[in-house]
Amino acid sequence: MLVKTYGSAVYGVNALTITIEVNISAGNKYYMVGLPDNAVKESLQRVESAIHAAGYRMPRQKIVVNFAPADIRKEGSAYDLPIAICILAASGQLPADELEDYFIMGELSLDGNIQPIKGALPIAIQAQQEGMKGFILPSQNVREAAIVDGISAYGVENLAQVIxxxxxxxxxxxxxxxTHEEFLKNISNYEHDFADVKGQENIKRALEIAAAGGHNVILIGPPGAGKTMLAKRLPTILPPLNLNEALKTTKIHSVAGKLSATDALMTVRPYRSPHHTISDVALVGGGISPQPGEISLAHNGVLFLDELPEFKRTVLEVMRQPLEDRQVSISRARFSVEYPASFMLVASMNPCPCGFFNHPEKECVCAPGVVQKYLSKISGPLLDRIDLHVEVTPVDFSELSSSHDAEKSEIIRERVIGARAVQDHRFAANENLHYNAQMSPKMVRMVCAISNEGVALLKTAMEKLGLSARAYDRILKVARTIADLDDQKNIELEHLAEAINYRSLDRSGWAG
Structure with missing residues (x-):
């Protein structure tokens, strides 16, 4: 008897419908066709044990399991549950008349319990688009699938329940x-706050500018100056996710299996801080079974790279294209997938190996030329893609022990939201452009017009600092953001001067 049901395979951040067919006929062998990987092939032992645990029998006949389309590789253990249900239906132990109305996915344990899967949200979206009656999946994943309107999500604990x-x-x-209630529930639920930071007002100003325009930023300073603490608080001043951004961000984390059983929707901007030993594949995504990397998990949020020069050069260089295009394309001989990667890059570094170059009190003990060699670990093209270079100085004792209340994140966030509103109005005609950092060179020429005095100031800075054309565009973008924060229509000289001041690493002689 031939029966079929439906499941799904996830490629990139989207799902593809897979038809699972089982035919039982005379014979005594078990065949699995349709390009299954080893995890799918090993399902026979799990399925047989789970069926017995549920009190049913495994047929001792010829069983053929087919996955269509047959030319697409099927990976993972999430096909266990539909295979088991189809085998029971094909052997007459289960009615088959409603199987084709459902998407069924789940990994089986030997005792019949159902384990969680990856990508429940994109699979639920695909089931809804296919017009399915429902989606049967593990109870640990049901909340993320349930946010999709127009599809009934059924969470199950074991095979016996499905039978x-x-x-x-x-x-x-x-x-x-x-969805709306879930979205609003924790939209501003952050653990950290800028009110915890004593002093560092100039650094807070730089991070406010970065947040307002979506600019990348690098923090340079000695150990203990507060670089990591400041970076952790950057998401708290970014505008809250809108519902569309929350869904796209949740989709990526669903594919990567990063959502907990209590999560239905990501409501706060992600903050990712990978260790400096990370590989280039782990950062940008890919692998034998393609998965989103850290830059995609930071989509619509912040990617923090602590001690930037300690990362491998190849790892840093693979970020250059995603920083420009805001998506990453993984191309291999058999497949090509795209992952979104619109993130804010925040990096930190010591100014030298000992950490005390340019320190106001402590003396640098690095040998001559070591500072320049240390900084050269970061390529010029990568530095060009970072809009703000900010020097972080240690906080003195009087500020550290002060009882004065610092400005809260929610107050700074209001100013950032105001500047983003100006940019939303400016870029309303372009649906792929949302803030100043995303502007193309052509758009920069249109939006960032400056006076003759501004041109003269910028020319002098370019000649003295030896800036590249890309750095020229970055200065104009940052100046435009500063003007937006001041609610000014035109870029004034003070806006331009402040933007030029945020190119510390471009200054000749900075590294001695």
Whole structure:
């Protein structure tokens, strides 16, 4: 007897419908076709043990399992549950009349319990687009699938529950999630706050500019100056995610299996801080079974690279294209996938190996030329893509022990939201452009017009600092953001001067 049901395979951040067909006929062998990988092929032992644990029998006949389309590789253990259900239906132990109305996904344990899967959200979206009646999946993933309107998401704990459902012996209650309520519940629930930071007002100003325009920033300073502490608080002053951004961000984390059982929707901007030993594949994504990398997990949020020169040169260089295009394309001989990667890069570094170059009190003990060699670990093209270079100085004792209350993140965020509103109005005609850092060179010429005095100031700075054409564009973008924060229509000289001041690493003689 031939029966079929439906599942899904995730490629990139989207899902593709997979038809699971099982035919039982005379014979005694088990065949699996349709380009299954080893994890799928090993399902026979899990399926057989789970069926026995549920109190049913495994047929001792010829069983053929086919996955269509047959020319696309099927990976992972999430096909265990649909295979088991189809085998039971094909052997007459389960009615098959409703199987084609559902997407069914889940990994089986030997005792019949169902383990979580990756990519439940994009699979639920695909099920809804296919017009399915429902999506049966592990209870640990049901909340992320339930945010999709127009599809009933049924969370199940074990194989026996699914069998009882199709035998009409048990009714499964679809999980309902109020997307709007879920979105608003924790939209500003941050652990950190800029009110905790004593002093460092100039650094807070730089991070406010970075947040307002979506600019990349690098913090240079000695150990203990507060670089990591400041970076952790940057997401708290970014505008809250809108519902569309929250769904796209949740989709990526769903594919990567990073959502907990209690999560339905990501409501705060992600903050990712990978260790400096990370590989280039782990950073940008890919691998044998392609997965999103750290830059995609930081989509719509912040990627923090602590001690930037300690990262391998190849790792840093692979970020150059995603920083420009805001997406990463993974191309291999058999497949090509794209992951979104619109993130704010925040990096920190010591100015030299000992950490005390340019320190106001402590003396640098590095040998001559060592500072320049240390800085040269970061390529010029990568530095060009970082808009703000900010020197972080240690906080003196009087500021550290002060009882004066610092400005809270929510107050800074209001100013940032105001500047972003100006940019939303400016770029309303371009749906792929949302803030100043995303402007193309052509758009920069249109939006960032400066006076003759400004041109003269910028010319002098370019000649003295030896800036590249890309750095020229970065200065104009930052100046435009500063003007937006001041609610000024035109870029004034003070805006331009402040933007030029944020090119510390371009200054000749900075490294001695």
């Amino acid at each position: 009882s459902f199709f035998n009409k012996q048990e009714t499964l209650i679809p999980v309902k999630v109020n």
